[in-house]
Amino acid sequence: MAQIIDGKAISQAIKDEVKQEVESLSGQGITVTLAVIQVGDNPASTVYVNNKKKACAYTGIRSLSWHLPEDTRQEELLALIGELNGRADVNGILVQLPLPAHIDEDAVIDAISPAKDVDGFHPRSVGALCIGKPGFLPCTPAGIIELLKRSGIEIAGRECVMIGRSNIVGKPMALLLLRENGTVTVAHSRTDKLKEVAGRADILIVATGRAKMITADYVKPGASVIDVGMDRDENNKLCGDVDYESVSRIAGAITPVPGGVGPMTIAMLMKNCLQAARMQAEGGREA
Ligand code: GUN
Numbered sequence: 001m002a003q004i005i006d007g008k009a010i011s012q013a014i015k016d017e018v019k020q021e022v023e024s025l026s027g028q029g030i031t032v033t034l035a036v037i038q039v040g041d042n043p044a045s046t047v048y049v050n051n052k053k054k055a056c057a058y059t060g061i062r063s064l065s066w067h068l069p070e071d072t073r074q075e076e077l078l079a080l081i082g083e084l085n086g087r088a089d090v091n092g093i094l095v096q097l098p099l100p101a102h103i104d105e106d107a108v109i110d111a112i113s114p115a116k117d118v119d120g121f122h123p124r125s126v127g128a129l130c131i132g133k134p135g136f137l138p139c140t141p142a143g144i145i146e147l148l149k150r151s152g153i154e155i156a157g158r159e160c161v162m163i164g165r166s167n168i169v170g171k172p173m174a175l176l177l178l179r180e181n182g183t184v185t186v187a188h189s190r191t192d193k194l195k196e197v198a199g200r201a202d203i204l205i206v207a208t209g210r211a212k213m214i215t216a217d218y219v220k221p222g223a224s225v226i227d228v229g230m231d232r233d234e235n236n237k238l239c240g241d242v243d244y245e246s247v248s249r250i251a252g253a254i255t256p257v258p259g260g261v262g263p264m265t266i267a268m269l270m271k272n273c274l275q276a277a278r279m280q281a282e283g284g285r286e287a
């Protein structure tokens with residue numbers, strides 16, 4: 001049976017590290033602050049936003065929140081972001097996605113000051129990652145790197161296959177694995193012979209959005225398998241994109257769903273808030 005990569009325990013350790021550093025900054029008169037904006041009442045977004053606020057409370061980060069109605073005009077949202085960009089007592093700004101269809105998500109992400117972009121979604125942050133400059137890292141891929149490192153899984157020189165090419169997970173994940181000296185393949189819905197491609201991986205990261213799609217016949221025996229999925233199975237039970245039951249029998253290591261990648265995303269958000277506060281305290285330099 002595979003080693004189970006315990007995202008709950010690892011995320012807890014990271015939150016405890018952040019908590020200590022937040023306390024130490026507090027001793028220097030700095031209150032680390034995150035502004036959280038939700039537009040509308042998407043039930044999943046409400047759960048995520050509440051979990052983010054809970055993690056702030058745990059780590060000692062002050063959270064300020066705005067819950068705007070579904071019919072909020074884009075200009076109003078942009079005006080709020082502009083105001084928060086200018087507030088010296090706000091270190092990080094997070095706009096929960098997805099936004100209602102009448103709002104242009106790219107315009108909203110562009111409006112967030114890169115110095116406060118704790119989600120790592122701003123084109124400036126993405127560009128910095130791409131060319132190896134310092135900047136905020138998107139939380140889910142950064143969390144996966146932490147999971148691998150803290151589980152003793154070597155990345156350098158290994159075959160890494162990322163299935164999925166989204167802006168939030170697949171693309172930045174590929175760049176981060178490359179930064180860690182992995183040999184990286186990005187596969188996606190149009191990839192030919194996906195089983196063969198996936199089967200080469202020492203580290204297989206799956207973000208397809210399709211419940212239990214990756215079965216044991218996609219996985220090389222002994223591979224480390226990271227499941228980014230958050231789906232529902234035929235019994236409406238939470239599951240991932242990986243068929244845990246069959247894959248855990250042959251993988252070397254595997255993340256469960258829930259309790260794998262999910263909790264890491266929020267822990268890394270807390271880390272980014274801390275980084276934002278530090279950078280701003282050091283004289284307004286960007287991350
Ligand atoms: N919606 C789903 N995941 C995320 C995330 O990491 N950040 C934000 N802002 N919205 C999301």
